[in-house]
Amino acid sequence: MDRHSIVLRAANPTIEEGLAFARYLDEAAEGFFRFMLGRRAAHILATAYAQPDHDLSYQNVTFAERDNVIVGMAAGYTELQHRRSSLRPLKRAAGRRNLRMRIVLVLFAPMMRIIDSIHEDEFYLQAIAVDKELRGHHVGSALADFIEGRARACGSARLSLDVSAGNEEARRFYEGRGMTIESQWPKRLALPGLKFYRMTKAL
Numbered sequence: 001m002d003r004h005s006i007v008l009r010a011a012n013p014t015i016e017e018g019l020a021f022a023r024y025l026d027e028a029a030e031g032f033f034r035f036m037l038g039r040r041a042a043h044i045l046a047t048a049y050a051q052p053d054h055d056l057s058y059q060n061v062t063f064a065e066r067d068n069v070i071v072g073m074a075a076g077y078t079e080l081q082h083r084r085s086s087l088r089p090l091k092r093a094a095g096r097r098n099l100r101m102r103i104v105l106v107l108f109a110p111m112m113r114i115i116d117s118i119h120e121d122e123f124y125l126q127a128i129a130v131d132k133e134l135r136g137h138h139v140g141s142a143l144a145d146f147i148e149g150r151a152r153a154c155g156s157a158r159l160s161l162d163v164s165a166g167n168e169e170a171r172r173f174y175e176g177r178g179m180t181i182e183s184q185w186p187k188r189l190a191l192p193g194l195k196f197y198r199m200t201k202a203l
């Protein structure tokens with residue numbers, strides 16, 4: 001596939017695009033959002049996505065399209081944007097299911113603290129994902145290039161992200177882009193299936 005047939009564009013605050021965002025986000029997060037929010041996770045995320053000024057907002061999202069069909073997504077934000085973000089839009093969208101979300105957030109508090117720790121000069125890549133059948137055709141590279149450009153335009157000096165240790169495909173992709181593992185969580189005790197690498201790259 002020709003890389004030039006891929007068009008990148010900013011996201012719009014519609015429920016339809018929110019559902020696409022939710023699908024890619026959960027793919028990148030290996031099902032964590034579905035685990036946290038339950039059966040209606042996609043709808044809850046899509047509702048929160050349509051709100052401005054928080055981590056899961058459409059404002060942070062870029063879609064990749066081929067022939068006007070969305071085939072990939074990347075989302076990210078600066079430390080300042082993250083610091084100003086709140087979970088309120090997600091909690092509001094979750095409604096009664098808010099309780100399940102609160103319990104998961106308490107259980108996973110140590111992991112969330114790591115994910116939340118973004119340095120002042122960093123741009124955090126929250127998620128990147130490409131449709132399965134199009135992987136290996138440089139859609140991910142186009143999205144990652146765009147995110148790096150956006151990070152530089154925001155004045156960020158570094159790009160950072162968290163990737164689960166089991167996701168070798170993504171780790172190789174990031175390594176190929178010059179990212180290196182800076183730390184791992186948990187530091188010592190490795191829980192089965194629950195180990196993350198923080199990867200960074202100077203911009």
Ligand SMILES: CC(C)(COP(=O)(O)OP(=O)(O)OC[C@H]1O[C@@H](n2cnc3c(N)ncnc32)[C@H](O)[C@@H]1OP(=O)(O)O)[C@@H](O)C(=O)NCCC(=O)NCCS
Pocket residue numbers: 027028029127128129130131134135136137138139140141142162163164167168169170172173176
């Ligand atoms: C990670 C991901 C976004 C990469 O997107 P992609 O469109 O397949 O990546 P690209 O085609 O742009 O690949 C770019 C380079 O990475 C390399 N690469 C991609 N997948 C690879 C793999 N499985 N093993 C080794 N190298 C790989 C390619 O060889 C390519 O190198 P090249 O330019 O020398 O050919 C995609 O695999 C994906 O959606 N994964 C599922 C979601 C996910 O895990 N997201 C990350 C969460 S942290």
